[in-house]
Amino acid sequence: MNAFAKIGQETNRMTKQACRLLIYFFFLNLSAAETDIGGDKMFLDYDVRIKKENPDRILMTARIGPIPVNHLLLAMTQNYGRVETLSEIIPEISIYGAGRKSVEIKKNNEFLWEVDLPVSDTVCIDYAINTRHPYTSLNSVRLPYRDADHLYLPAASAFVHPDEKYLADNKIKIQRIRIHFDIPDEWTTATSWGSNRLAYELSPSSLETLNNGLIGAGCYRVHSFKVKELPVEVAILNVGPCPDEEIVRIVEQALIAGHDLFNFFPVSRVFALIQFIFDQPGRGSGNALGWSINLNYGRTFDSLDWIKETAHIFHEIFHFWNGTAISRAQSDHSLIWFTEGVTRFYQYKNMQRSGIISEEKYFQYISREYTDVFQSSRREDSLKSISGDYYADRSAMALTYSKGCCLAFALDLLLQHAFSGLKNFDSVMKKILEKYDFRVNRHCLTHDELDGVFYEILGKGLYPSYLRLRNCDFLQEFQSTLLSAGLEIEKTRGRRLYFGILDFGPPSDHLQAFKIDRESPAYQAGLREQDILLEINNWKVKDIPDVKKALQGMKENESANLIIERKNVKMRMRIPWHSFETRFNIKKIRNQSQFK
Numbered sequence: 266m267n268a269f270a271k272i273g274q275e276t277n278r279m280t281k282q283a284c285r286l287l288i289y290f291f292f293l294n295l296s297a298a299e300t301d302i303g304g305d306k307m308f309l310d311y312d313v314r315i316k317k318e319n320p321d322r323i324l325m326t327a328r329i330g331p332i333p334v335n336h337l338l339l340a341m342t343q344n345y346g347r348v349e350t351l352s353e354i355i356p357e358i359s360i361y362g363a364g365r366k367s368v369e370i371k372k373n374n375e376f377l378w379e380v381d382l383p384v385s386d387t388v389c390i391d392y393a394i395n396t397r398h399p400y401t402s403l404n405s406v407r408l409p410y411r412d413a414d415h416l417y418l419p420a421a422s423a424f425v426h427p428d429e430k431y432l433a434d435n436k437i438k439i440q441r442i443r444i445h446f447d448i449p450d451e452w453t454t455a456t457s458w459g460s461n462r463l464a465y466e467l468s469p470s471s472l473e474t475l476n477n478g479l480i481g482a483g484c485y486r487v488h489s490f491k492v493k494e495l496p497v498e499v500a501i502l503n504v505g506p507c508p509d510e511e512i513v514r515i516v517e518q519a520l521i522a523g524h525d526l527f528n529f530f531p532v533s534r535v536f537a538l539i540q541f542i543f544d545q546p547g548r549g550s551g552n553a554l555g556w557s558i559n560l561n562y563g564r565t566f567d568s569l570d571w572i573k574e575t576a577h578i579f580h581e582i583f584h585f586w587n588g589t590a591i592s593r594a595q596s597d598h599s600l601i602w603f604t605e606g607v608t609r610f611y612q613y614k615n616m617q618r619s620g621i622i623s624e625e626k627y628f629q630y631i632s633r634e635y636t637d638v639f640q641s642s643r644r645e646d647s648l649k650s651i652s653g654d655y656y657a658d659r660s661a662m663a664l665t666y667s668k669g670c671c672l673a674f675a676l677d678l679l680l681q682h683a684f685s686g687l688k689n690f691d692s693v694m695k696k697i698l699e700k701y702d703f704r705v706n707r708h709c710l711t712h713d714e715l716d717g718v719f720y721e722i723l724g725k726g727l728y729p730s731y732l733r734l735r736n737c738d739f740l741q742e743f744q745s746t747l748l749s750a751g752l753e754i755e756k757t758r759g760r761r762l763y764f765g766i767l768d769f770g771p772p773s774d775h776l777q778a779f780k781i782d783r784e785s786p787a788y789q790a791g792l793r794e795q796d797i798l799l800e801i802n803n804w805k806v807k808d809i810p811d812v813k814k815a816l817q818g819m820k821e822n823e824s825a826n827l828i829i830e831r832k833n834v835k836m837r838m839r840i841p842w843h844s845f846e847t848r849f850n851i852k853k854i855r856n857q858s859q860f861k
């Protein structure tokens with residue numbers, strides 16, 4: 266049972282990671298005598314049944330045949346970190362062999378089940394998938410989700426299928442994958458393989474096509490159009506912050522902006538599933554699943570801020586264009602700054618290119634990112650090191666986006682300037698996609714390869730600038746790079762801050778320094794993020810009105826006496842209570858005519 270123990274360990278280890286949930290069957294042939302593997306072709310048929318009155322379950326039937334073996338393992342290989350046992354995901358399961366004879370399932374551990382089958386042509390697996398799982402704010406493939414009016418289902422999270430390696434080792438080809446829906450009358454389907462049908466035959470019939478798919482079923486409004494020659498379908502659920510036409514227009518603009526950059530990208534069809542359903546804390550999140558894009562927005566969404574949501578659509582669509590090649594780089598955490606930071610840069614740049622925002626507004630967005638870098642407690646850390654801590658440290662996570670974005674902005678300008686408009690950051694992206702497309706190379710982009718591309722594009726003269734931007738000299742290098750391209754950075758005074766605290770975090774029963782301006786006198790005097798404020802000038806404080814009361818009558822330049830709690834230890838501090846937020850404004854140097 267060594268192999269089983271190993272798989273068990275592996276799956277347990279993966280529960281700690283943020284990656285996608287994938288359930289599949291390992292097929293094992295335990296009998297040495299059974300050398301005649303029953304056929305080199307296999308079919309997978311799925312019935313997906315959704316009952317409106319049962320919002321907690323999606324009922325599935327998988328028929329897999331011909332089954333050449335009599336022993337199966339059911340394992341969850343990847344998990345996004347919140348699921349403790351396989352039975353949380355699959356609360357009901359029964360497996361039938363020949364003659365619909367039900368077989369026993371042995372549960373070896375939380376993530377590994379074992380089944381002995383009578384030799385059979387087809388195996389039938391009836392199971393239920395739990396749809397009530399906590400939603401992750403991490404940008405990874407989610408579990409199925411449904412409410413009274415719709416189902417959303419990343420295909421990889423719900424379909425059981427044979428182990429890919431087993432199929433390859435035994436030269437078994439998948440002949441057919443069929444998905445059939447049994448859904449409430451008024452519902453329609455919106456899937457990566459088409460919309461408004463009850464049955465889909467996947468083409469090509471491969472596990473990759475199956476796992477990359479995205480499925481929606483519910484009262485979708487589907488809008489079809491073309492971007493150049495590319496058929497696009499946008500499926501929208503629920504009433505969003507803007508009319509459908511506006512959402513469709515933004516998706517179209519974002520695809521056009523990406524299309525111009527990656528016009529060699531072999532996409533045959535684009536499917537975007539847009540929902541306004543999730544009450545998760547992040548405002549927008551999405552992912553590129555094969556040829557699909559999924560965009561979710563929070564329920565608490567502020568309709569006045571549509572431009573921010575527009576930026577999210579541009580962000581996700583940029584991931585979509587380059588995702589197949591470079592989001593694989595996320596397996597190397599030290600590259601997250603590249604996948605996320607550069608994508609953030611392109612969300613703004615492509616909005617400007619599409620005419621959705623002005624150049625002035627574009628500079629404002631970048632100024633905000635630079636301000637975030639400057640305020641961050643980890644601003645000196647290299648992009649590699651903050652990327653490495655992406656999942657472990659909130660401020661590192663935020664910094665990978667803002668710092669990566671600023672790096673791309675600076676190099677974009679530098680390239681335009683040095684090569685008189687013949688090169689820009691697009692040259693870097695194109696070169697990476699030419700050289701390191703995952704689908705061709707079957708290996709992930711490494712940091713060395715990325716550096717190699719930068720060297721090729723920037724040349725000997727400019728490459729050191731990239732190195733300084735990605736290492737510890739970021740702040741100084743950013744300023745001088747911009748200056749050499751005709752832009753200056755103006756420091757301005759933002760809102761008044763108590764103890765330099767920019768953000769007191771989500772409401773709770775204590776007052777916490779969630780985010781502190783790195784430049785503030787309080788930071789310099791020793792106050793740190795995560796510190797809990799207990800007392801100010803002998804007043805107990807629990808919320809912001811308490812803080813105001815405690816500070817009443819104090820002069821601007823005076824210091825206050827604080828009792829704080831840090832890692833369960835109480836500490837006394839005397840620190841300036843008052844400061845103004847450090848902000849920056851990027852703008853063109855006046856009388857600089859050569860800069861376009």
Ligand SMILES: [Zn+2]
Nearest residue numbers: 404584605608
């Ligand atoms: Zn992203």
